[in-house]
Amino acid sequence: MSPSPERREELLATAAEVFAAQGYNATTVRKIADAAGMLAGSLYYHFDSKESMLDEILSTFLTELWARYDAVLAAGLAPRETIEALVTESFREIDRHRDAVAIYQKESKHLVRLERFHYLADSQQKFEKAWLGTLERGVAAEVFRADLDVRLTYRFVRDTVWVAASWYRPGGQHSPEEIARQYLSMVLEGIALRE
Amino acid sequence: MSPSPERREELLATAAEVFAAQGYNATTVRKIADAAGMLAGSLYYHFDSKESMLDEILSTFLTELWARYDAVLAAGLAPRETIEALVTESFREIDRHRDAVAIYQKESKHLVRLERFHYLADSQQKFEKAWLGTLERGVAAEVFRADLDVRLTYRFVRDTVWVAASWYRPGGQHSPEEIARQYLSMVLEGIALRE
Amino acid sequence: MSPSPERREELLATAAEVFAAQGYNATTVRKIADAAGMLAGSLYYHFDSKESMLDEILSTFLTELWARYDAVLAAGLAPRETIEALVTESFREIDRHRDAVAIYQKESKHLVRLERFHYLADSQQKFEKAWLGTLERGVAAEVFRADLDVRLTYRFVRDTVWVAASWYRPGGQHSPEEIARQYLSMVLEGIALRE
Amino acid sequence: MSPSPERREELLATAAEVFAAQGYNATTVRKIADAAGMLAGSLYYHFDSKESMLDEILSTFLTELWARYDAVLAAGLAPRETIEALVTESFREIDRHRDAVAIYQKESKHLVRLERFHYLADSQQKFEKAWLGTLERGVAAEVFRADLDVRLTYRFVRDTVWVAASWYRPGGQHSPEEIARQYLSMVLEGIALRE
DNA sequence: AATGAATGAGCATTCATTCAT
DNA sequence: CATGAATGAATGCTCATTCAT
Numbered sequence: 072m073s074p075s076p077e078r079r080e081e082l083l084a085t086a087a088e089v090f091a092a093q094g095y096n097a098t099t100v101r102k103i104a105d106a107a108g109m110l111a112g113s114l115y116y117h118f119d120s121k122e123s124m125l126d127e128i129l130s131t132f133l134t135e136l137w138a139r140y141d142a143v144l145a146a147g148l149a150p151r152e153t154i155e156a157l158v159t160e161s162f163r164e165i166d167r168h169r170d171a172v173a174i175y176q177k178e179s180k181h182l183v184r185l186e187r188f189h190y191l192a193d194s195q196q197k198f199e200k201a202w203l204g205t206l207e208r209g210v211a212a213e214v215f216r217a218d219l220d221v222r223l224t225y226r227f228v229r230d231t232v233w234v235a236a237s238w239y240r241p242g243g244q245h246s247p248e249e250i251a252r253q254y255l256s257m258v259l260e261g262i263a264l265r266e
Numbered sequence: 267m268s269p270s271p272e273r274r275e276e277l278l279a280t281a282a283e284v285f286a287a288q289g290y291n292a293t294t295v296r297k298i299a300d301a302a303g304m305l306a307g308s309l310y311y312h313f314d315s316k317e318s319m320l321d322e323i324l325s326t327f328l329t330e331l332w333a334r335y336d337a338v339l340a341a342g343l344a345p346r347e348t349i350e351a352l353v354t355e356s357f358r359e360i361d362r363h364r365d366a367v368a369i370y371q372k373e374s375k376h377l378v379r380l381e382r383f384h385y386l387a388d389s390q391q392k393f394e395k396a397w398l399g400t401l402e403r404g405v406a407a408e409v410f411r412a413d414l415d416v417r418l419t420y421r422f423v424r425d426t427v428w429v430a431a432s433w434y435r436p437g438g439q440h441s442p443e444e445i446a447r448q449y450l451s452m453v454l455e456g457i458a459l460r461e
Numbered sequence: 462m463s464p465s466p467e468r469r470e471e472l473l474a475t476a477a478e479v480f481a482a483q484g485y486n487a488t489t490v491r492k493i494a495d496a497a498g499m500l501a502g503s504l505y506y507h508f509d510s511k512e513s514m515l516d517e518i519l520s521t522f523l524t525e526l527w528a529r530y531d532a533v534l535a536a537g538l539a540p541r542e543t544i545e546a547l548v549t550e551s552f553r554e555i556d557r558h559r560d561a562v563a564i565y566q567k568e569s570k571h572l573v574r575l576e577r578f579h580y581l582a583d584s585q586q587k588f589e590k591a592w593l594g595t596l597e598r599g600v601a602a603e604v605f606r607a608d609l610d611v612r613l614t615y616r617f618v619r620d621t622v623w624v625a626a627s628w629y630r631p632g633g634q635h636s637p638e639e640i641a642r643q644y645l646s647m648v649l650e651g652i653a654l655r656e
Numbered sequence: 657m658s659p660s661p662e663r664r665e666e667l668l669a670t671a672a673e674v675f676a677a678q679g680y681n682a683t684t685v686r687k688i689a690d691a692a693g694m695l696a697g698s699l700y701y702h703f704d705s706k707e708s709m710l711d712e713i714l715s716t717f718l719t720e721l722w723a724r725y726d727a728v729l730a731a732g733l734a735p736r737e738t739i740e741a742l743v744t745e746s747f748r749e750i751d752r753h754r755d756a757v758a759i760y761q762k763e764s765k766h767l768v769r770l771e772r773f774h775y776l777a778d779s780q781q782k783f784e785k786a787w788l789g790t791l792e793r794g795v796a797a798e799v800f801r802a803d804l805d806v807r808l809t810y811r812f813v814r815d816t817v818w819v820a821a822s823w824y825r826p827g828g829q830h831s832p833e834e835i836a837r838q839y840l841s842m843v844l845e846g847i848a849l850r851e
Numbered sequence: 852a853a854t855g856a857a858t859g860a861g862c863a864t865t866c867a868t869t870c871a872t
Numbered sequence: 873c874a875t876g877a878a879t880g881a882a883t884g885c886t887c888a889t890t891c892a893t
Contacts (some may be wrong), residue, residue, distance in 0.1 A: 086310065097291050099886080113853045121889090122888095180454055223440070227426065253418050257453075262401075262422075265460075294863080295864080307864075374893080476834075489866060490866075505870095564762050606848070607848065615841065621815065647809065652812075652813070676892085685883075685885080696883095697857085697886075700884090701856060
């Protein structure tokens, strides 16, 4: 395989862009090659399949994501602060790897069925454990409401954060931290005004 | 074309199921035909293309959705009650047309580019107007918080509701109304406990 | 099969019209059925295949054509008068069976390869024999030029007559006899003015 | 697309042969590929559709034909000499591009309806203008007969020449020039012997 | 590293034909 | 006589992938 990791990364960034914009299935290898200024066949010097490009994009993203999540979880913060940190890291990740996040959102569901992408399921499980655990700790510590179905709450928070990748554009008027702040405020306090 | 609307509806329900499960592009006409217990070519007696099946699924769904939304909007409710009614209707619609909603979620973004699916854009605009308007009225009436970016709030509420279609299974343990109630409680009051 | 020959004839006339206008291959059974005001499948009550419709159209036409040609050939006319009579009958046939002639022109070449349409080859051979023989008799009798390749002359006369079916419209400003007269004049005397 | 014009030309010659022998519609892409010793899909590396092959075959032919016709028309010859030159060039063209001419004969009528092949109509109009004009000049100059319908004469001459493509085989016993000479003699002087 | 040309499997769609009603 | 619904084979075309150069 190619001895030049920089070229690979360039090409993967290009591929991720196209995957995110058009969907994995709808993206032809030729479109990626066009965007990279080369012929379709030439991509096979660098990668052994279209699927392996997708694989590398997603696994790189998840590896980085978990490095940050693990750091947060290891910090021993209180439940509310943990949620805040996780959400903030998530928006930062959307900012850094918008394409990968968008691809993950759209494709992970049916990819999990494939042997090769089983690690997506593992990640999802770890994810659920971390968030659900934090929420439960919060309920026990009486900082989160006890009258809500925790599983429903988990889905609510999880989706709320990640769907943002579908409209978020890096370099827009709000910084990821600002968006995280407002989203957290909504999730935690609600949008209704209190007297 | 075929004057038997019952068979069409049956076939459309089958098609919607497969589209929702595998994605429109990844769904081959043969898979739909298999699921319907017939040969691929036979579908063309009832529909003139795979795209027209998708079209019929989405437009039927949107027509029904707007019938209900319009009824809500015409009722002259207060902002908070309007939001509550819209969210509740949305969850009911997810319950009734889960597949169509899931398809809409996943495919509408790139479908809008096609002439034929321009009505999706129209619907989105009407949608934004209704929700955004209600939120703004609520801010003015001092029932919704004024310190949040309204556009961000709109996206938050919108996504929050519709993504549910990706995990919701009709006939599960929570009724659509119950889910709506909990979601509304989270969106309006937040998940943090108040002292 | 159907006991109503009148209905068959009607349907064959319709089929011939569509075959002539669009070509045999490009004509779908549905187009014929549409033109006849029925459904595609219903044609199979009257005919057992699309090919058998074509067969019946062509064989009917050839049978009638040969009835007339044979009458001419049996009349014992002089070579020039024979040619004149054959050409005139040909134009009359174009007038009566324009569609069949047009179909014959366009399709006979590749149809001959099919067992079922071998009679087209027989007809062509009989045709060549009659015309070529008459031309040769004319050369011997010194009423036709001897300095021309007879085979070339045969093709010239043959094509000259039949291609007319491609532009002739029954009921136009010239009667078949008038067209025959002018064509014969050109073929026999040439278009150059003599001093 | 492919920057190898030689391969394209080879493939187009193969395609033209099959189109001419079997008709455009009856020719499947697989048949062309078979004749070219490759798989059907491979043709799409060189051309973007079956129709575009046909287009290229016909437009190339017409371009060359008109180069020669225009040269003749620009030479300022007398009417009879113009007709002679045009007919001779036509037979030469049949000799060079037999397949293209045969395709043109058989398919142009229904192709003209397609936007893409509108240039066929333009060519036909130019064609009619050139031939009809020359014939009329000839009648005025008293070298062609005045007692014939000029339009009928035009069709007679036009068809007479081009139908030859249906039986002509390059490399046969007569050179194109020889065939042209005999045809011209028949068209101009007629086949009847004069005393 | 990249190109040019090809493969082969699969896809949406068409269409002649069948047949129970 | 005709319909409605289906079959199954074929068609034009796409696309991930291969490989000699």
